[in-house]
Amino acid sequence: MKSDSRRQGVMDFLMEAGTASVEDLAARFGVSKMTVHRDLDELEESGFLRKVRGGASIQPSGLFESDFRYRQKQAVGEKQRLAAAAVAMIEPGQTVIIDDGSTAGGIAADLADLRPLTVISNNLAVIQDLAGVGGITLIALGGQYSKKFHGFFGLLAEETLKSLRADVAFLSSSAIHGSSAFHQDQEVVQTKRLMMAAAGRKYLLVDHGKFGRTALHFLTDLTAFDAVFTGSELGQPVRDELEATGVSLTIVDGKE
Structure with a gap:
């Protein structure tokens, strides 16, 4: 899976789950934990999520709730x-x-x-x-x-x-x-x-x-x-x- 498609997949999963661990994301997308960390770093820098200890979260925050993909599902x-x-x-x-x-x-x-x-x-x-x-x-x-x-x-x-x-x-x-x-x-x-x-x-x-x-x-x-x-x-x-x-x-x- 290409990096853009994988990162989109990470966001789609987080829109449903709210939070996810690095281990879960690595297993879900068949990549290393290092790759997951890089994906999460880029998504966090773009303002789509925030990294937490051992994983990532999009809740609760008006900043992350402003994402169009999140709003579409509410x-x-x-x-x-x-x-x-x-x-x-x-x-x-x-x-x-x-x-x-x-x-x-x-x-x-x-x-x-x-x-x-x-x-x-x-x-x-x-x-x-x-x-x-x-x-x-x-x-x-x-x-x-x-x-x-x-x-x-x-x-x-x-x-x-x-x-x-x-x-x-x-x-x-x-x-x-x-x-x-x-x-x-x-x-x-x-x-x-x-x-x-x-x-x-x-x-x-x-x-x-x-x-x-x-x-x-x-x-x-x-x-x-x-x-x-x-x-x-x-x-x-x-x-x-x-x-x-x-x-x-x-x-x-x-x-x-």
């Missing part, structure tokens, strides 16, 4: 419900912005019935899903690719967003503390803010597990969104507190 059912509900905010012929978030990115799978549409995104998963789809005019934001966030960021993406205007934007955030949204990466925050500025209507899609958490950088107050979509798993006390501050909550029921 609250999958709830995220699908949120994306399906949010699509009702779109009408054929509109221009839609979708950010790098795994929750907002889930909207792409539900856009076929709303064609024609123009979709603007820096989310590589969205770009790959919609590339070549009939009736979808796709504007892929350029910039520097981030493996961690599986999207494009930086000056090129930011300058492009400043020159565009959309009907609606769908965003995600990694943490909701009080009535504010936060994110751990300042460059991602800047891109999300420009997406909000470029759109007439703005919606935030966050699963219930994001509430009561915080991250390093303030993104925006939740009142900046026309609606915040979340699952019915969110406790009633939290709902009441948010609505008391003027946040427009859209609760998506999980019942069939």
